[in-house]
Structures are given as structure tokens and as C-alpha cells.
Amino acid sequence: MGALVLRRFGALLAVLFGLACIVFVLQTVIPSDPARAMVGANASQEAVEAKKAELGYDDPLPQQFTQYLQRLAQGDLQSSLRTRNEVTADLREFAPATFELAFSAFVLAVAMGLGLGLLLAGGGRAGRIIRIFLIGGASVPAFLTGLLLILVFYSWLGILPASGRVGDNFIVPDGPTNLLVVDSIIGGTPDLTLDALKHLILPALTLALLPALAIARTLSTSLTQVEREDYVRTARSKGLTERTVLLKHALRNASGPALTMSGLQVGLMLGGVVVVERIFAWPGIGLYIDQSIAYSDFPAITGATLLLGTAYVLVNFFVDLTQAWADPRIRTV
Amino acid sequence: MTGTGPVLDVQDLHVTFASSGGDVHAVRGASLQIAPGEVVGLVGESGSGKSVLGLTALGLLPRKPEPRLEGVVLLDGLDMITATDEDMRARRGTDISAVFQDPMGSLNPSMRIGAQVAEAAGGATDEEVAEMLAATGIPEPEHKARAYPHELSGGLRQRVMIAMALSRHPKLIIADEPTTALDVTVQAKVLDLLAAASRERGVALLLVTHDLGVAARICDRIAVAYAGRIVEEGTAAQLLQQPHHPYTVGLLASRPRLDGSIAGGDLPTLPGRPPDPRLPLAGCAFAPRCPAADAQCAGPLAIHVNGERRNECHHPGVLTRWPEGGPHAGRRDPILLKAPNPVVAPAMVRGVPPEPAVVVRGAVREFERPKPFPFAKRPAPFTAVAGVDLEVPHAGSVAIVGESGSGKSTLLRMIVGLLEPTAGDVTLGPGAPPQMIFQDAGASLTPWMPIGKQIEERLAALDVPSSERGARVAATLEAVGLPAEAQTAVPRALSGGQRQRAAIARAIAVPPALLACDEPVSALDVSLAAQVLNLLCHLRETLDIALLFVTHDLAAARAVADEVVVMQRGEIVERAATEDLFTDPQHPYTRELLAAVPEIHAMAVPA
Ligand SMILES: Nc1ncnc2c1ncn2[C@@H]1O[C@H](COP(=O)(O)OP(=O)(O)O)[C@@H](O)[C@H]1O
Ligand code: SF4
Ligand SMILES: [Mg+2]
Numbered sequence: 056m057g058a059l060v061l062r063r064f065g066a067l068l069a070v071l072f073g074l075a076c077i078v079f080v081l082q083t084v085i086p087s088d089p090a091r092a093m094v095g096a097n098a099s100q101e102a103v104e105a106k107k108a109e110l111g112y113d114d115p116l117p118q119q120f121t122q123y124l125q126r127l128a129q130g131d132l133q134s135s136l137r138t139r140n141e142v143t144a145d146l147r148e149f150a151p152a153t154f155e156l157a158f159s160a161f162v163l164a165v166a167m168g169l170g171l172g173l174l175l176a177g178g179g180r181a182g183r184i185i186r187i188f189l190i191g192g193a194s195v196p197a198f199l200t201g202l203l204l205i206l207v208f209y210s211w212l213g214i215l216p217a218s219g220r221v222g223d224n225f226i227v228p229d230g231p232t233n234l235l236v237v238d239s240i241i242g243g244t245p246d247l248t249l250d251a252l253k254h255l256i257l258p259a260l261t262l263a264l265l266p267a268l269a270i271a272r273t274l275s276t277s278l279t280q281v282e283r284e285d286y287v288r289t290a291r292s293k294g295l296t297e298r299t300v301l302l303k304h305a306l307r308n309a310s311g312p313a314l315t316m317s318g319l320q321v322g323l324m325l326g327g328v329v330v331v332e333r334i335f336a337w338p339g340i341g342l343y344i345d346q347s348i349a350y351s352d353f354p355a356i357t358g359a360t361l362l363l364g365t366a367y368v369l370v371n372f373f374v375d376l377t378q379a380w381a382d383p384r385i386r387t388v
Numbered sequence: 389m390t391g392t393g394p395v396l397d398v399q400d401l402h403v404t405f406a407s408s409g410g411d412v413h414a415v416r417g418a419s420l421q422i423a424p425g426e427v428v429g430l431v432g433e434s435g436s437g438k439s440v441l442g443l444t445a446l447g448l449l450p451r452k453p454e455p456r457l458e459g460v461v462l463l464d465g466l467d468m469i470t471a472t473d474e475d476m477r478a479r480r481g482t483d484i485s486a487v488f489q490d491p492m493g494s495l496n497p498s499m500r501i502g503a504q505v506a507e508a509a510g511g512a513t514d515e516e517v518a519e520m521l522a523a524t525g526i527p528e529p530e531h532k533a534r535a536y537p538h539e540l541s542g543g544l545r546q547r548v549m550i551a552m553a554l555s556r557h558p559k560l561i562i563a564d565e566p567t568t569a570l571d572v573t574v575q576a577k578v579l580d581l582l583a584a585a586s587r588e589r590g591v592a593l594l595l596v597t598h599d600l601g602v603a604a605r606i607c608d609r610i611a612v613a614y615a616g617r618i619v620e621e622g623t624a625a626q627l628l629q630q631p632h633h634p635y636t637v638g639l640l641a642s643r644p645r646l647d648g649s650i651a652g653g654d655l656p657t658l659p660g661r662p663p664d665p666r667l668p669l670a671g672c673a674f675a676p677r678c679p680a681a682d683a684q685c686a687g688p689l690a691i692h693v694n695g696e697r698r699n700e701c702h703h704p705g706v707l708t709r710w711p712e713g714g715p716h717a718g719r720r721d722p723i724l725l726k727a728p729n730p731v732v733a734p735a736m737v738r739g740v741p742p743e744p745a746v747v748v749r750g751a752v753r754e755f756e757r758p759k760p761f762p763f764a765k766r767p768a769p770f771t772a773v774a775g776v777d778l779e780v781p782h783a784g785s786v787a788i789v790g791e792s793g794s795g796k797s798t799l800l801r802m803i804v805g806l807l808e809p810t811a812g813d814v815t816l817g818p819g820a821p822p823q824m825i826f827q828d829a830g831a832s833l834t835p836w837m838p839i840g841k842q843i844e845e846r847l848a849a850l851d852v853p854s855s856e857r858g859a860r861v862a863a864t865l866e867a868v869g870l871p872a873e874a875q876t877a878v879p880r881a882l883s884g885g886q887r888q889r890a891a892i893a894r895a896i897a898v899p900p901a902l903l904a905c906d907e908p909v910s911a912l913d914v915s916l917a918a919q920v921l922n923l924l925c926h927l928r929e930t931l932d933i934a935l936l937f938v939t940h941d942l943a944a945a946r947a948v949a950d951e952v953v954v955m956q957r958g959e960i961v962e963r964a965a966t967e968d969l970f971t972d973p974q975h976p977y978t979r980e981l982l983a984a985v986p987e988i989h990a991m992a993v994p995a
Binding site: 284285286288289290291292293294295296303304307308381382383384 | 446448477478479480481482485486488490493494495496497498499507508510536538549552
């Protein structure tokens with residue numbers, strides 16, 4: 056297992072480097088004039104040139120590239136053109152909200168995927184109804200689901216809030232984690248915890264729905280396959296109950312493809328975050344990117360992209376390790 | 389309900405699966421009793437319903453498609469046909485347990501061996517698990533208990549299965565082809581272990597197998613299954629020495645033997661195939677294949693019971709031996725095939741022996757091993773073939789035997805050019821390039837292309853003029869004993885034996901100087917295997933094709949080869965003319981291989 060972790064970690068670094076390269080290439084080929092944007096539309100041509108030289112945009116590309124890597128290594132993502140803050144500082148402010156949302160959505164997606172997948176594989180009437188629901192549900196885009204949920208739970212039933220992280224009547228604590236649910240628990244304010252959770256439900260559900268369906272479908276397919284495996288028959292021949300056979304023998308061996316699918320879905324979710332945060336006015340990285348795009352705020356956009364990309368790669372690193380845990384045959388190759 | 393009655397009492401069992409092509413009658417009125425502690429063999433060609441019978445007793449028939457069950461299957465008094473799922477579950481493990489065919493797939497790949505054994509035992513301490521493993525001959529049991537299945541060999545895994553099956557002292561173990569997937573050397577040991585363990589503990593055993601030799605080795609009593617019925621039953625000695633049912637005679641005859649009684653001649657074969665399980669049966673199901681069939685046989689079944697013996701033949705004992713030859717006997721006339729540019733080797737004209745089909749000198753093949761992690765030093769390569777010299781004479785026949793992993797297939801692949809040797813030379817003789825036949829015929833046939841087209845492609849590739857191709861395709865199919873309809877069939881539509889014939893047809897459409905066969909019959913039933921072996925011998929004679937034959941089945945080697953080469957760990961440890969090797973083996977490994985073959989003749993009449 057140790058060698059496997061090392062190898063996967065090597066791959067992780069390589070992918071991150073590749074990501075950095077792609078971002079650099081995009082930055083250089085996309086026509087935009089950050090120097091002009093920084094000095095302002097009314098500044099003189101000389102001022103723009105001076106700013107360009109200062110930012111290093113006149114240097115030959117290889118030199119720009121090494122400088123870019125050096126800055127990255129030091130965690131320096133330059134300053135945002137819009138907010139004039141360090142991009143890292145901006146991200147620190149916005150990232151926790153996104154993390155809280157994405158993490159909840161991921162947990163929700165995996166839990167729903169697992170439950171639906173088991174029901175589906177079990178067949179019977181529940182399975183058939185779910186199957187129809189799955190086929191229909193898989194073609195509804197996230198923004199529509201979001202609007203639909205808002206319509207039902209906010210407009211009609213009025214039981215759940217549909218914008219922001221917390222109600223106006225609460226004072227948001229300052230740290231330590233900037234994850235509202237966690238901070239409010241630490242601070243001992245159950246009302247705030249409840250309110251934060253309520254605010255989480257709709258956006259997290261919107262974000263989780265499609266991934267949950269994909270995970271459920273993958274899981275039920277591999278469960279149906281595993282059901283036919285000889286070792287499942289062996290397990291039955293030992294006189295185990297159906298429940299033990301399913302949970303102890305079938306599920307773990309069927310989890311590989313579902314785990315891979317979960318990892319892939321994280322990518323989709325991180326993309327979906329931009330849309331969902333906008334719908335629910337969720338003050339996270341998605342909203343930050345959305346606003347930065349309007350300004351051609353390149354440092355901000357690349358910084359946020361790098362962060363989301365890194366998150367994606369990291370999640371898949373852990374998915375790989377979980378898979379190796381679930382299937383000992385992977386560990387030895 | 390326990391007592392002196394049989395542990396398993398099957399009476400007039402019918403099992404039918406609904407399928408889109410009509411109902412599949414897997415079992416059609418089988419009856420079988422097993423007394424406590426008795427070791428019974430259930431023998432028959434594949435598809436005869438053996439496994440379905442075993443699974444019915446276990447209450448583990450697949451649920452989809454839902455099988456229809458009629459009759460009575462009493463497991464120690466409980467009727468497994470009417471019992472609830474929960475009642476049957478409660479009996480499994482404690483009253484009845486199972487050992488399945490494929491040790492690779494029968495153990496949970498993500499659970500440690502020890503945990504699986506403990507689970508089978510209904511909970512056990514580490515010491516108890518180690519004891520159970522040790523009792524089935526597993527070395528270093530404490531250590532192996534912590535291993536995962538993929539870290540053990542097939543033989544050890546099957547021992548683990550046996551340990552699990554024995555763990556709760558059941559009254560009956562169903563062992564379904566428990567050694568079929570194992571190497572010959574291991575087969576005998578696992579079989580003996582199974583028999584010894586059940587005899588010691590007084591556990592009854594139902595051994596399901598397609599190999600009469602395997603059953604003969606350990607069983608008190610043997611039941612022969614055909615088309616879902618038990619057509620003959622008796623003590624092992626009775627059945628082997630004095631079979632009453634012609635099918636039993638055929639099964640006995642088509643088994644290649646080590647005593648060489650068939651060497652040189654044809655292996656007798658059972659022509660034809662078992663009846664379609666979807667069609668209704670009238671009269672004796674074996675009639676279409678039976679040399680002794682007459683008008684009476686189409687009438688109602690004749691069931692004879694005499695003490696321990698029972699058979700369902702109108703003329704029990706009519707056949708004492710199976711008539712000579714298979715479907716190809718008596719058709720030795722030259723087959724209508726010729727090489728594209730017939731080379732009348734000048735050497736032959738001058739009386740000089742023709743050049744060998746292939747000469748191998750000092751062949752070595754290494755495989756790189758993966759690095760354990762990215763910057764590690766690359767481990768030393770694995771040597772699959774370690775310096776081999778070999779020569780196959782013109783139209784000669786050489787068999788390479790040895791257990792799996794001994795480098796046989798690697799050597800073969802180098803000879804036909806599928807692999808580059810790391811060192812050494814392979815020199816091919818004149819004539820069309822060598823062709824290869826694989827164990828899995830499906831692997832060498834294009835799945836979506838009709839057989840005729842595939843043969844035609846081969847002809848085109850070797851510049852046979854298009855005007856001749858149609859006739860050549862037809863002649864080739866005939867030569868390998870395939871019906872003309874096979875021309876338009878895709879591989880999926882053919883049976884295993886037919887697919888192997890089709891693969892052979894494609895390989896010999898333009899007769900190669902050398903036909904390399906990698907375990908060509910090990911996936912086939914005995915009788916089909918015999919037919920394919922005969923076919924290969926005939927093709928060699930009529931078309932002057934040299935055969936190079938890789939197998940772990942010594943009897944098959946004896947049936948086809950002039951010379952046998954024994955490989956172990958990448959090296960040739962013995963080579964000899966076939967007769968000499970079997971009568972007077974020199975190398976200890978050869979002797980071990982020979983001793984391991986389950987043999988009807990080697991069987992002492994059970995006490
Ligand atoms: N689940 C199933 N569905 C449909 N047909 C089946 C099923 N299982 C077995 N059969 C059919 O039943 C017959 C007997 O099969 P089986 O018991 O496996 O034979 P054997 O073990 O003697 O090789 C075959 O024709 C097979 O195709
Ligand atoms: S009943 Fe007739 S056809 Fe059937 S096995 Fe006996 S002799 Fe042959
Ligand atoms: Mg079977």
C-alpha cells in the first residue's frame with residue numbers, strides 16, 4: 056500500500072503541474088490586456104507600457120513561465136484587477152463557503168447514490184419506479200432543478216430559504232474555520248447551526264442530484280454484475296442471510312466503478328458550483344469567478360481555476376486510495 | 389427427521405427455465421439417493437443437468453429466469469423444493485455445503501482468507517481457522533489466513549474452499565467440478581484430499597464432473613447423467629468394468645488413456661451432440677447417437693433396477709466396447725486442399741529428407757517486471773523461457789507438456805512470431821507461414837464475421853485467386869467436419885467444439901507448414917476433445933502439416949504426438965519419443981506429471 060500511495064502521489068504532482076501549464080498557456084493565448092485593465096481605461100499608452108514592463112509581460116515567454124512557476128510555488132497568485140486584493144486573500148475569503156457547499160453536496164450525492172443504487176439493484180417495484188425517475192432525472196440540467204426546488208420549497212411551501220448562507224438576523228462568527236456549520240457548533244449557537252443547515256439544503260441538493268443519479272446507475276450496474284459472481288454464490292452456500300451477502304460481499308466488490316464515478320462527478324460538481332452559487336446567491340468561489348469574468352480579471356480567474364482544479368485532483372487521489380482499500384488486488388499491481 | 393435414511397433423496401426431479409427460445413428442460417425426471425457418508429459421482433457431458441441438480445439441493449438455483457421445479461428433493465428430510473428461503477438458508481453451511489469449480493472466482497477477492505473461513509464456520513478464533521486450514525494441507529496456515537485470495541495458487545484456493553465446506557461438519561458436500569480448473573499435478577492431490585476429508589468425518593460427497601476418470605478415482609458409486617436424467621447408476625467398479633448403458637460405454641471409450649491403447653489409431657468419439665434441452669423427448673434421449681439403437685428405443689423408457697444397479701436402456705449391455713473410429717473414420721481419402729503454390733520440394737525428389745518445419749536454437753524470452761514505485765530500481769526480468777532448443781520435423785508432431793507457467797505458451801508464441809525472442813533463433817521451414825490455434829477458439833475468430841468470410845479472407849491474404857475461393861471454403865469446412873451451413877454462421881451461433889473446428893478451418897484453408905496449437909481441447913468436453921484431436925491427426929496426415937502441440941493433458945499429448953518435450957520453469961527437462969516417455973520416464977518431474985493423471989485403469993476397485 057505504501058508504494059501505491061507514493062506512486063499515486065507522484066501522479067498527483069504531475070497532474071497539478073500539467074494543470075499549471077494549461078492555465079499558463081490559456082493566459083498567454085487569450086487576447087486580453089490585464090495591464091490596461093489595471094491602470095484603467097483612461098490611462099496613457101505610456102502608463103500601460105510601464106505597467107506591462109512592471110508585470111513582466113514584455114519578457115520572453117520561457118522567462119515568464121519560470122517566473123509564473125516560481126510565484127505559484129510561493130503561493131503567490133498576484134492581485135485581483137477588480138478587488139485589488141491579493142487573489143490568495145480573496146480565495147481565502149470565498150473558498151470556505153464553496154467548500155462547505157461542495158462537501159455537503161458530495162456527501163449527499165454519495166449517500167443518495169448508494170441508497171438509490173441498492174434499491175435499483177434490488178429490483179422489485181421500488182427499483183422500477185426509481186429507474187424511470189433516473190432516466191427522466193438525468194436529463195434535467197442543474198439550473199432547472201435549482202429553480203424547481205426554489206419554486207416548491209421556498210415560494211410555495213415557504214419552509215426553506217433560497218439565498219445566501221445564513222439569515223440576516225444572525226451575526227456570522229469570525230472563524231476559526233469559516234465553515235458556518237462547524238463554526239456555529241464550536242461557538243455553541245445551535246440556532247445558527249440550524250439556520251446554516253437550512254440554507255445549505257437547497258443548493259446542496261441541486262448540486263448533488265445529477266451526480267447522485269450517475270453514482271446510483273453505476274452502482275446498480277456493478278451490483279447486478281457482482282450478484283452473478285461465484286463468490287456471491289459461495290457466500291450464500293455458507294448460509295449467510297441475504298442482507299449479509301449484499302452488504303459484506305457484494306457491495307464492497309461492486310464499489311470500484313461507483314467510486315470512480317464519484318470522483319468524476321466531483322469535476323462536474325465543481326463546474327456546477329458556478330451556476331448554483333449564482334442561483335442561490337451563495338458567496339463562494341463560483342460567485343467570485345462569475346464576477347471576475349465580467350471584469351476579465353485574469354489573475355482572479357486563473358487563481359480560482361487552479362484552486363478548483365487542485366481540489367478535483369486531490370479528491371480523485373483519495374478516491375484512488377479508497378479503491379485500493381476496497382480491492383486488495385489493486386494494491387499489489 | 390434425521391436417522392438412517394439417505395442424506396439426499398432426489399425423486400423424479402424436473403427443473404425448467406423459461407427462456408425466449410422456449411422452455412429449457414435442464415433436468416427431466418432425475419432420481420438419485422445418497423446415503424450418509426457415501427461418496428457419489430455424478431458424471432456426464434456438459435449441459436446434462438448435473439450442476440442444476442446440485443444447485444437445487446443447495447437451494448441456490450438462479451432466481452432469474454425463475455426456474456420451475458417439480459418432484460422431491462429431500463435434504464435430510466427437508467424438501468428443498470417447497471421449503472421457505474429462510475429454512476433453506478438455515479440448512480446451508482450446517483447440513484449441506486459446496487465446493488465450486490473455479491477457485492479463482494469462488495472466493496471474495498476483497499476479504500482475507502481467514503475471515504472467509506471464520507465466516508463459513510459461523511464464527512471462529514484465529515487458532516481454529518488456522519487448524520481448519522492446516523487440516524486441508526495448507527502450509528503456514530496462520531500466514532495464509534492473512535492473505536487475500538489472489539495471493540494464493542488455484543490449488544490452495546480450492547483447499548480453502550474445502551476447509552470452508554467442512555467447517556461446520558455438514559452431512560453433505562456438493563463439489564461441482566472441483567478440480568477441472570486446476571493443473572494436472574494439483575488435481576489429483578485436491579481430489580484425494582476431498583475424498584479423504586469426507587471419509588474421515590463421515591460427510592457424504594456428491595462429486596459433479598464431466599470426467600469419468602476423476603469420479604472413478606474416489607467414488608463408491610457413480611451416476612451417469614444424460615439429457616437431464618440419470619441413465620445409469622451403480623458402484624464405480626460395476627460401471628467401469630461392465631457398463632450397461634451405451635452412453636457409459638461411449639464416455640469410457642472417448643477418454644484418452646495413458647496406457648496407449650489408442651495411440652496411433654483414432655480416439656473413439658461420441659458422434660453428435662446431446663439433444664436440445666428445449667425440445668420434448670420421446671423414448672431414449674441417447675438414440676440419435678447410439679450405435680445400438682433400434683425401433684424399440686423410440687418407445688417408452690425401459691428402466692431396469694437390479695440391487696445397486698440401475699439403467700434406462702432397452703438393451704442393457706449390448707455394447708461392450710464402442711465401435712472403432714469417429715466421424716472421420718473410413719474417410720481417409722485425400723481432402724481437396726492444396727498449397728497455393730504447390731511446392732514439390734526438390735529435396736523430396738532427390739530423396740533427401742525435407743527441411744524441418746521449424747528449428748529453434750537457444751531461445752530465451754524474458755519479461756520485464758513492473759517497478760514497485762516510480763523511482764525504484766527496475767527488478768530483474770522474469771525469464772519465461774530459458775534457452776530452449778527444439779526441432780519439429782516436416783509433417784512431424786511434437787507435444788510440449790508441463791504445468792501452467794512452465795513457459796510452453798511463450799515458446800509457442802515465439803515460434804509463430806507473436807513474440808520476439810530475447811535471445812536465440814527461430815528458423816521456419818519453407819511453405820505457408822505457421823498458424824496458431826488457441827484454447828479459446830473465440831479469441832482467434834472475428835466475432836461478427838461469418839465463418840465462410842473469415843476463411844475467404846485468409847485465402848485472399850495468401851493470394852488464392854478469387855475464382856477458386858468459393859470451392860476452397862466449402863472443401864475446408866468439409867475437411868474439418870463442419871456442416872455447409874457453418875459458412876454463413878457467425879462464431880456466436882456455433883457450439884464450443886464447432887468454434888474450435890472453425891478456427892482450425894481458417895488456419896488450414898491454406899495449409900501451413902506448421903500448425904501450433906495451444907491447449908486446443910482443454911476447454912472442451914471429453915468426447916468433443918477426442919473429435920478435435922482426431923481431426924488434427926487427420927489433417928497432419930492428409931495435408932503434411934507439422935503439429936506443435938502445447939498441453940497440460942498428457943493423454944492428449946500421447947494421442948497426437950510422435951515426440952514429447954517436457955518443460956519445467958522455462959527449460960526442457962526431458963524429451964523422448966512418445967512411447968518411451970510414457971513407458972520409461974527419466975526425469976522426476978515427468979514421473980510426477982504422469983502419476984498425477986486421474987486414470988480409470990490405475991483405479992483399484994473400491995473396497
Ligand atoms: N439459469 C439458467 N437459465 C436457463 N438455462 C439454464 C440455466 N442454468 C442451466 N441452464 C440449462 O440447463 C441445462 C443443464 O445445465 P447444467 O446443469 O449446467 O449442466 P452440466 O452441469 O451437466 O454441465 C443446460 O442446457 C443449460 O443451458
Ligand atoms: S435405449 Fe436404445 S438408443 Fe437408448 S441407449 Fe439403449 S440401445 Fe441405445
Ligand atoms: Mg456443470
